[in-house]
Amino acid sequence: MNALRSAVRGNVLLPGEPGFEPSRRPWNLAVDQPVAAVVEAADADDVAALVRYARFTGLGVATQPNGHGATGRTDGTILLRTRRLDEVRIDPAARRARVGAGVPSGRLQAAAAPHGLTGLPGSSPIVSVTGVALGGGLSWFGRTHGWVADSVTAMDIVDPDGRRRRITACTDPDLFWALRGGGGDFAIVTSLELALHPAPHLYGGRMLWPAEHVARVMDAYRQITAEAPDELTVWLDLLHFPGSDPMVAVDATYLGDEHRARDLLGPLDRLPLPLSDSRRTMTVAELGTITAEPTDPGAGSSRAELLTGLDDATAKSLLTAPIAPLLSVQIRHLGGAFTRPSDSPHGPLTEPYALYMFGIPSDPAAAEAVDARQRALSGSVAVSGRKPFTFLNPAETVADAFAPATVNRLRRIKDHHDPHNVFRSNFPVHA
8 A cells, every 4th residue: 555655646644654543534423434545635637546546456436525424335445535626716707616526615605605606505514515416415595496416517527447537418428417416436526517596685594492482483484485485495493402402493595685585484573582583684605604513523313304295294293292312303495496307316306395303323322312213203204215315324325315217327327437346435326
């Protein structure tokens, strides 16, 4: 492995060396990630050199900017960190952006905002744009513009032979299709080109109440989402943080002016006075402040489902008992553009809501309790049986996200483009 340092220009860390242990850890510290080495590539040419080295030595390459979505399926791989691939270029006239594989969503938003434009960011500003797109991507603005992957117009990749290539839907239709939501099992994406969207006005924020008002908040949430225009996205959060009382929150964004947003969110203003209300006119660069998700790695255990509805029985099942030992149970309103045709592995997302449950497995007993509560909640509501790829947990596989025909097509593309299995994604299509 010492020859690896001669093969690449970026930083290399090997087992036993100072810094290796923290460098190999994923974002979710509950996941063990065994790797043969860690390389922080200097640029796209360095990525290509690494792939050629891995191919020659029979090793695989697992690619992560900072480790979101890791599953620990990394035995016999070199862990590639792409943080230094940090280019961001905005073409406001064409409404296009070019972003390197290490660029977090918040940086793209900050670059696009002065032009009255936006990418399709999720709840966290520190997750990479490329990682989100490879998983399909559920955005704050997905009800208006669909999957994040739907906005990708071109990719710069490194193939299993270590060649740099640019691909589009015209040049490599199968590979382009697979990478837009099927994960990174087919090539290493070093940069993306994607369409930006007009966002001259944005209103959003969080309202927070004590859990004693949860039934009324749920009723208001159901009323709002039953009639919401595509420009309005509303999420409901059941929260129970250690050392505090249970709470319920509603997070919202509206691609429009404050007056219309307040009218659409009117049922929330008829509820008891909230503990806090951060709703305001904001820029698209400030979206990460709404949910204020952690910006440092930590241990976590998640499970997601797609709900076929949010009727009285489902609402009652979610509210009957405290969510503990979970920290949060989130309901995301989908619909809108998600239901429209999409040339991506997932295709149209017809389920109207997503359910996302999160807890901390601080010890084996806590891990078991968190898992049991997640399974109980999942079993008490009407689910479709599939999940968004971007929300899969380490115990799940691509078969939990995609229809059998899609899984088979992804496997054929993998076998054709990477027959020696050089690339190892978080969720390998042959797992």
